[in-house]
Amino acid sequence: MMSSYSSVFRTSVWGGLPISLPAMSVFAFILFYGLDLLASRRAEEARATGFLALATALPAVVSVVMLLISLTKLGTTCKLCVGVYVSSAVCLIAAIALWRHAVGVKATMPEAIGRAKAGGTALEAEVEVPPATNQYLGGMFGVGLAFVLVPVLIYFMLAPDHSRFIGTCGELAQPQDTYGVFVPVQKGGPKTALEILDPLCPACKAFEQRLSASGLGSKMDRRAILFPLDTTCNWMITENTHPGACAVSEAVLCAGDRAPEVIKWAFDVQDNVRAQTKADPTAAERIVKQRFPEFAQCIGSPEAKSRLNKSMRWAVSNNVRVLTPQLFIDGVKLCDEDVDLGLDYALSRMLEGNYVPTHTAQPAPQGSGSGQPAVTPPPTGSNAATTPPPAGSNAVTPPPSGSNAVTPPPSGSNAATPPAGSGTTKPPSGSNAPPAGSGTTKPPADKPAQPPADKPATEKPETEKPPADKPAAGSDTSGGTP
Numbered sequence: 001m002m003s004s005y006s007s008v009f010r011t012s013v014w015g016g017l018p019i020s021l022p023a024m025s026v027f028a029f030i031l032f033y034g035l036d037l038l039a040s041r042r043a044e045e046a047r048a049t050g051f052l053a054l055a056t057a058l059p060a061v062v063s064v065v066m067l068l069i070s071l072t073k074l075g076t077t078c079k080l081c082v083g084v085y086v087s088s089a090v091c092l093i094a095a096i097a098l099w100r101h102a103v104g105v106k107a108t109m110p111e112a113i114g115r116a117k118a119g120g121t122a123l124e125a126e127v128e129v130p131p132a133t134n135q136y137l138g139g140m141f142g143v144g145l146a147f148v149l150v151p152v153l154i155y156f157m158l159a160p161d162h163s164r165f166i167g168t169c170g171e172l173a174q175p176q177d178t179y180g181v182f183v184p185v186q187k188g189g190p191k192t193a194l195e196i197l198d199p200l201c202p203a204c205k206a207f208e209q210r211l212s213a214s215g216l217g218s219k220m221d222r223r224a225i226l227f228p229l230d231t232t233c234n235w236m237i238t239e240n241t242h243p244g245a246c247a248v249s250e251a252v253l254c255a256g257d258r259a260p261e262v263i264k265w266a267f268d269v270q271d272n273v274r275a276q277t278k279a280d281p282t283a284a285e286r287i288v289k290q291r292f293p294e295f296a297q298c299i300g301s302p303e304a305k306s307r308l309n310k311s312m313r314w315a316v317s318n319n320v321r322v323l324t325p326q327l328f329i330d331g332v333k334l335c336d337e338d339v340d341l342g343l344d345y346a347l348s349r350m351l352e353g354n355y356v357p358t359h360t361a362q363p364a365p366q367g368s369g370s371g372q373p374a375v376t377p378p379p380t381g382s383n384a385a386t387t388p389p390p391a392g393s394n395a396v397t398p399p400p401s402g403s404n405a406v407t408p409p410p411s412g413s414n415a416a417t418p419p420a421g422s423g424t425t426k427p428p429s430g431s432n433a434p435p436a437g438s439g440t441t442k443p444p445a446d447k448p449a450q451p452p453a454d455k456p457a458t459e460k461p462e463t464e465k466p467p468a469d470k471p472a473a474g475s476d477t478s479g480g481t482p
Contacts (some may be wrong), residue, residue, distance in 0.1 A: 002340045005069050010344035014162035022148045026059050029147040048132035049099040056095040063088040093474035166346050166355035169335040172318045172328055179310035182223040183259040189219035191351050197224040198324035199266035200242040204325040207339055214344045219351050226311045234356030236322055244284025251288045253307045254298035
């Protein structure tokens, strides 16, 4: 059902017209015509039964074609499909047998009528059947067309308009390759496409097959961001969905311009790699090194691991969902519902620009000059470096939980003055001067201080506070959090 062979007119209506709809219409007409032959006593008329045999030949021929496609293209069959194939064959065999019987009856009828006349009986009226005239057969042909066309037209008329959803599923906040981790997948047209890819993901393989069958891949300059669903390197997941994906992803990064070759190989052998890696965690790296010995030194190296980590950092900075595959056209996401049945319909319109994108990115914090959304950090305990704010941004990164660092009030605030004798004096509004006697220097507003990524600040007990006119021991007088 997800293949390109399950429907037609896929670019005209979302999901296309299911071939099962006209197929049911043909079978309904065959049932209708069979009942008409019985009611009109034409079941023994040669031309009428010959028309039935021709009608049943249509689903039989289509069944043979679909069986060949299932075996040679899809590599699978379904019980319902096999039932249709058998039903088509039974209908054709039965119709041919009925037609041969009617031909035999027609050949012996004159002799039977002659014998009846000689014996003075009225057999002629009993054995003679209404003829299947050209008008009758032409009318039945028109009825057959109506059986097919009317449901098809109704389907097109009642199909909802899905074009209003295109471009509404999100956009990339920072689509640039700031980490230098994009890998080439397919060079084509002027539209820039970016795919979130796991080389051992069955859904990614199926998506690639559907995209190839649609012919739309050649209209995109497609690149990929590697996002392996493997706990070996991906800190954002807790279940090892595709074991071995990290090692194969490193091979893709090491391949450079040969990345499409490695991805294609991974799609072909992904079942075997996942199965072996599940039993032996080192199997994936061994398999990929055997297949691509020229990349053996790179695979598993610190450089490859760092690039793979940066790929996932890019996904974090763009708030990308933990899901593969995902496709973005010029930074606008192809909806998850459109990566299978709706691919031809939605993607063709996105490539033509026939949609109005909805900006769904989160606004930047007040006072930020970058216009970029907030970056989602990795979970607590991760050693991944925090992405610094964009150049020129005034956004302040809040300190870790438990820190005693205080964010200064905005300019012109009516914040209360510290109590007398506290040893600190509130500076004038807008001044960057440190409080008197504090011993520390407050950083300028456009240069936020950030604690080290792996060493959050800890709060110092009140009993250990130094005198107001002396800096704390070990404090950073440059403006860092003590």
